[in-house]
Amino acid sequence: MSGEPEIARLKACGVVPVVVIDEAEVAVPLARALLAGGIDVIEVTLRRPAALAALERIAREVPEILSVAGTVVTPLQVAEVKRVGAQAVVSPGFSEAVDEAMRAAGLPWLPGVATASDCMRAVSAGRVTCKFFPAEQAGGTPVLKALSGPFPQLKFCPTGGVSLANLADYLALPQVICVGGSWLVPADAVAKRDWARVTQLAREARDAVKAIRG
Numbered sequence: 001m002s003g004e005p006e007i008a009r010l011k012a013c014g015v016v017p018v019v020v021i022d023e024a025e026v027a028v029p030l031a032r033a034l035l036a037g038g039i040d041v042i043e044v045t046l047r048r049p050a051a052l053a054a055l056e057r058i059a060r061e062v063p064e065i066l067s068v069a070g071t072v073v074t075p076l077q078v079a080e081v082k083r084v085g086a087q088a089v090v091s092p093g094f095s096e097a098v099d100e101a102m103r104a105a106g107l108p109w110l111p112g113v114a115t116a117s118d119c120m121r122a123v124s125a126g127r128v129t130c131k132f133f134p135a136e137q138a139g140g141t142p143v144l145k146a147l148s149g150p151f152p153q154l155k156f157c158p159t160g161g162v163s164l165a166n167l168a169d170y171l172a173l174p175q176v177i178c179v180g181g182s183w184l185v186p187a188d189a190v191a192k193r194d195w196a197r198v199t200q201l202a203r204e205a206r207d208a209v210k211a212i213r214g
């Protein structure tokens, strides 16, 4: 399966900031603020029209950060995020159509799973690394541990309700490569261009990962 270097970078970072960008011009200072705090991965969700332009700017102007496209739910979006230079793709769920498009795109893909049936579809498609979404709402670490019984080959990035308060519980599990969350980039900090706060939140998250992993 392609994408091993990108998956290794997600794992090394340990935390994936999930961001919503309303104005493409914040993308570059935001990515730089995360880097300054020691986080070299950013997931820009396709929830706003500015997302593609934001990904394009990050890929062009901040190549040191791994640019990940999130909330990719259609084959057309796969083509679009590839065109703007996204290096990996995350989806909230699994679909055969997106799986096929991702194969054609040749980028690493983390499909979302929350149930045993989702995991069966991912495994049938040869997928190894999945987003566990919505992590807390789907049952948190007990459900993740239960899913790893029948699916020991799957690795996960739990996202949804993850924060500094519970990230250690997830990262302590061997099947968890990293966690994702929006807490690192609060909407009000972006609105105020408060990059120092984003850097501070990134640093706290990075320190928390280091404390757990040594």
Ligand code: 3PG
Binding pocket: 018, 045, 070, 133, 159, 160, 161, 162, 180, 181, 182, 183
């Ligand atoms: C996602 O898309 O991964 C989630 O919306 C992020 O969840 P959070 O806002 O609870 O961190």
